[in-house]
Amino acid sequence: MNIWVYVDHFQGKALPSSWEAIGAARSLGAEVKALVLGDQVADLAQEAIAHGADEVLLAQDPALKDYRPEPYAATLAKMAAEGPQAIFFPTTTRGRELAGMVAMDLNTGVLVDVISLEAEGDQLTAVRPIYAGKLLQKVVCHARPQIITLRGRAFPKPEADASRSGAITEVEAVTEAPTQVEGYEVAEEGVSLTDAGVIVSGGRGTSNNPDLTPPDGMSDEEAEIWRAQQGFRLIGELAGVLGGAVGASRAAVDAGYIPYSHQVGQTGKVVSPDLYIACGISGAIQHLAGMRNSKIIVAINKDPDAPIFKVARYGVVGDLFEIVPALTEAFKNKLGK
Numbered sequence: 001m002n003i004w005v006y007v008d009h010f011q012g013k014a015l016p017s018s019w020e021a022i023g024a025a026r027s028l029g030a031e032v033k034a035l036v037l038g039d040q041v042a043d044l045a046q047e048a049i050a051h052g053a054d055e056v057l058l059a060q061d062p063a064l065k066d067y068r069p070e071p072y073a074a075t076l077a078k079m080a081a082e083g084p085q086a087i088f089f090p091t092t093t094r095g096r097e098l099a100g101m102v103a104m105d106l107n108t109g110v111l112v113d114v115i116s117l118e119a120e121g122d123q124l125t126a127v128r129p130i131y132a133g134k135l136l137q138k139v140v141c142h143a144r145p146q147i148i149t150l151r152g153r154a155f156p157k158p159e160a161d162a163s164r165s166g167a168i169t170e171v172e173a174v175t176e177a178p179t180q181v182e183g184y185e186v187a188e189e190g191v192s193l194t195d196a197g198v199i200v201s202g203g204r205g206t207s208n209n210p211d212l213t214p215p216d217g218m219s220d221e222e223a224e225i226w227r228a229q230q231g232f233r234l235i236g237e238l239a240g241v242l243g244g245a246v247g248a249s250r251a252a253v254d255a256g257y258i259p260y261s262h263q264v265g266q267t268g269k270v271v272s273p274d275l276y277i278a279c280g281i282s283g284a285i286q287h288l289a290g291m292r293n294s295k296i297i298v299a300i301n302k303d304p305d306a307p308i309f310k311v312a313r314y315g316v317v318g319d320l321f322e323i324v325p326a327l328t329e330a331f332k333n334k335l336g337k
C-alpha cells in the first residue's frame, strides 16, 4: 500500500504529530511518501526520511513560505493526481483544514481525529472517538485516496535515524493565492497543549481561596480573577517543574481567568498526554471529551463526589491551594530541580 503523509510545520519546524503520522503509516506496512511544502525546507525533507519516509515529494517556492490553505491545498491535490491509496494528515489546525480542502478537490472522503488504524489490503479501517469520547466509531472510506487525520499522541513517534536514505522529488508548487500573510505576533510562549506529555489544568476552583485578600479597590469580579490568577500561578509552577503545559476548563476561560488557547474539551483542545492533573475541575462531560484519553489522570478536588474522580486513576480530595504547591515541592526534590 502507498500512504502519503503531509508534514505539518511552522516555518520549517515540524510538529511531532507529523512524525507520528509517518510512524503510523509504516506500522501498516506501507510505502511512505512524505509531502513537504514550504520555502527552503529541504532540511525538513531529510528529517522526514530520518523519521521513516521512503520518499519525499518536495514543493518549494517563496509563495509557500507562509502557510495559506489555498496554494497548499492546490499543490497537494496536484501531487495526489499520482493516486496514493491514502493520505494522512496530523489533526492540527492546518492539517484539518487541508484534509478537508484536499478531499473536496479530489472528490473523496475524510476521516477526522483517528486514534487507531487497521489495514486489509488497501482498505483502512479507522477508529475515532465520538459523542465526547463515550463511543469509539469504526469507519471506512470507500473512495480513493482515503484522507485521514490522526490525533496527536495517539500513535508512537518514531525515533529519527539519520542513516536512512530516500529519494527527494521536487514538484512545482501552485502559487496563486488570494491572501497574504502580513506578519506574526507571538501570543504566548510555552509548551503546546496538543504536544505536551504532561498537562496541569485549572478550573473554576482556582478562584476559590477566601484566605487570599485581593488588593484594595477591586470589584468582586476583579477580585475573583485576581484569586484565580494566584491559583493558575501555582498550576503554572507545577507544570513548569514537570516540563508540561497549562490547561483550563471552559468555566475558567469564560470567567476570564486564562485565555481560550488553554481550554481543554469539546469546544477547546483535545489532548492525550501521559499525565493530566485536573485541579479544581468538576469533570463535566464536555471537559472529559478533551482529556479522557490521557494515559494517567490525577484529580485534585475539594468535593469527594466530583465526577472527575470517576475517570481519575489517582484522586486527592483537598484544597488545590495546599495540594498543588506541596506537589511542586515534592517533584522539585524528586527531580532535583
Ligand SMILES: Cc1cc2nc3c(=O)[nH]c(=O)nc-3n(C[C@H](O)[C@H](O)[C@H](O)COP(=O)(O)OP(=O)(O)OC[C@H]3O[C@@H](n4cnc5c(N)ncnc54)[C@H](O)[C@@H]3O)c2cc1C
Residues within 6 Å of the ligand: 202, 203, 204, 205, 206, 208, 209, 248, 249, 250, 251, 252, 263, 264, 265, 266, 267, 268, 269, 279, 280, 281, 282, 283, 284, 285, 286, 287, 290, 300, 301, 302, 303, 306, 318, 319, 320, 321
Ligand atoms: C456546548 C458546550 C460546550 C462546552 N465545552 C467545554 C469545553 O470544551 N471544556 C470545558 O471544560 N467545559 C466545556 N463546557 C462547560 C462544562 O459543561 C462545564 O460547565 C465546565 O467544564 C465546568 O468547569 P469547571 O469544572 O472548572 O467548573 P465547576 O463545574 O464549577 O467545578 C469547579 C470544581 O472545583 C472544585 N473546587 C472548588 N474550590 C476548590 C479548591 N479550592 N480546591 C480544589 N477543588 C476546588 C469544586 O468542588 C468543583 O468540582 C461546555 C458546555 C457546553 C454546554
